[in-house]
Amino acid sequence: MGQNLILKDPSQATNNINTYTIKDGDTLSGIAAKYGTTIKQLQHLNNIKSPHKIFAGQKIKITENILVK
Template sequence: MPTVPPTPSPEVITYTVRAGDALAKIAAQFGTTVEEIVEANEIEDANRIEVGQVLVIPQGAEIPILCPILWPLTMAPTRC
């Protein structure tokens, strides 16, 4: 019977808060919710985060892939 290799555990995702950031914006960027970020970081006031603060992004969130938009848009697949 073939064996299945163990699934590697996902790495912890962190995000450093920048000027103009808000938890809602960060949550949307990573495909998670404000509530999940608040809980993961034990934040007392979701309206008060500081520039330079390092946040743990809850497991299961997607890491955003920044890719330039190529104009005109084509139907052919492109790679970043």
């Protein structure tokens, strides 16, 4: 009874790098949550100094953590 959670083991994960076009209303925290990454990782990957200064239409690289089986 109850819920089974599957946690990613960092030693078994790979990163896929994709491009994401920011939409009106997007935030780095929302994008990070959607793709299983962090704000800091997005900032580092895209040389973004302030997470509050992103714009609709801007293209950023994202890493999506994928579990390798």
